[in-house]
Amino acid sequence: MSFEELTSLNALPLSRLILSDKSPLQDLTNNQLRLLLGYSAAEVIAGASKVEPGEWGILSAAMDAIFNRVVEVQEMSKREEVIRRLNLSDVLLLRVPVNDSIPLLDPHHQVTLFIGEVPLPAAQARKLGQVWKSLDVKTIKLLRETKMLLRPTLAICKLLPVGDSGERLLREWADIYPILP
Structure with missing residues (x-):
């Protein structure tokens, strides 16, 4: 999946993809990872009032995965x-x-x-x-x-x-x- 396709997804579908066996995090450049972090955070914030209680675990775990990867590649x-x-x-x-x-x-x-x-x-x-x-x-x-x-x-x-x-x-x-x- 291209970076443009990733950033066309809303927070929950993107989070599910990040946590799946087909996670795109390993395939992104350092700059794309940093951009994805900002995009994902903005999407989570924008949709926060519509998130069902059971979905927060998915969003939180996906944000953890992105943060961890950005630090791992020394982009932050x-x-x-x-x-x-x-x-x-x-x-x-x-x-x-x-x-x-x-x-x-x-x-x-x-x-x-x-x-x-x-x-x-x-x-x-x-x-x-x-x-x-x-x-x-x-x-x-x-x-x-x-x-x-x-x-x-x-x-x-x-x-x-x-x-x-x-x-x-x-x-x-x-x-x-x-x-x-």
């Missing part, structure tokens, strides 16, 4: 992948209810992604954030990546029950967010 760093995953989940969770059995719709899973990828401990981010204008470009970039990970995670954490371990952990980060570049 692991950190960029996590930032994109967090942003996708943030947007979806504005449209559909939380579902703890679907990684894409599970706030706890998203918090785990954040914790696994955030490059600095909160105390260090706070200290550096207070003086970021005097820091070298490499450190400023690290603080910027921290903020890019943090923004969707903080939004997602509003969906966690008060007192939840993820909610408590990120409360500290919420205070740091405004001082990051």
Whole structure:
């Protein structure tokens, strides 16, 4: 199937194809994989309100497969992948209810992604954030990546029950967010 044919499919048929024995992911160029990731995310978002509860597992697994392949071929760093995953989940969770059995719709899973990828401990981010204008470009970039990970995670954490371990952990980060570049 050509790239043009793939991108003519809606989210669910495309997801089923990606998860099938005839998955096209191995045959796509790196650039096509990156484009397919963007297309698939946009299709999932656009059709989110029409997705049946039993279909979310298929969509989530297909998005995982695409993300994993894009990182595997080094078209995207692991950190960029996590930032994109967090942003996708943030947007979806504005449209559909939380579902703890679907990684894409599970706030706890998203918090785990954040914790696994955030490059600095909160105390260090706070200290550096207070003086970021005097820091070298490499450190400023690290603080910027921290903020890019943090923004969707903080939004997602509003969906966690008060007192939840993820909610408590990120409360500290919420205070740091405004001082990051």
